[in-house]
Amino acid sequence: MPLSSLFDALLLDLDGTVWSGDVAIDGAVDAISGSGLPALYITNNASRSPWDVAAKLRAHGLPANAADVVTSAQAAVVLAGKYLDEGDPVLVVGAPSFRELVARAGYRVVDSADDNPRVVLHGHNPETGWRQLSEAALALARGARYVASNLDTSLPTQRGLMVGNGSMVAAVTSVTGVVPEAAGKPQPAMFIQAAQLAGAKRPLAVGDRLDTDIAGAVAAGIPSLHVLTGVSGQLALLEAPKEQRPTFIGESLASLGEEPEVLAPSAQGGFSARVDGADIILSRGEEGATSVQALRTVLEVAWLMESPPALVRPNSDAAEAALAHWW
8 A cells, every 4th residue: 555545634844845946856746746636835945825826736737725835924923913003014025925824814924124113024035235234123122022933044946045034134144143933843743734634644844954844744743654756865864853753755746656664764675784883884685776765774773772883894795886876
């Protein structure tokens, strides 16, 4: 039976999982459609509104509406609400859609620290520059609360990893010393909200980043599938603390159609792994065995060690070929 048969809904990350930039990752759309499961989309990217995200999903052939999308911008507005009364001024560093969400919530959107905002809301926007960051710093110096949609330091695109919201936030924190509250992943709230929206009792979270997607799923008590199409690769998995370890590891969303026993860390592909001091020795391997089979074999051993292995050393031609594909 495929992995998807064990669950009643998919809670899907977007950037690095479903698409890279504006291009769908190979096999992702077919895998989601073929799973037969309702899909909720959970994104830390606050640069698009739920309506825009749903439109982009439909353009890729996936049926979706705004109610199927949970963004960190939405979560940030809810989080900021505990410091605000209706009509209060809020300085928004972010996309026009983020400003719209704040206005719809009944707050007054401002652009200057001179307007004495009670909260600075900070979300990803490719157009953010020195002026906006400086106004945020001035507002925080005057006592405004700081709430960020998310703290992802990078953003996966077709061209590679670009500057994420967390890196922009770090600039403001460097000036002010103020660390924001973060609303998005890895906080569990977005996962719990998405599961409730789907009416799911057995959801599966899927993502490409261990410190947000997988950590959030673990915090929410939801099984997770980590896909190797985005930010966190093999070496990150080896070093992952318990709170960032996925239940299953797949090459892409196409792994939804594979057997769960294969996707869980275990010896496979004819490989064997053993501890040797601070290292792991990877041996044997069948002809045609893959790098991800080697990875799952090593992880079964590595995650039992008190600290991550110093090295993974190949002890066969197949092991050497598999490790050459790790990054």
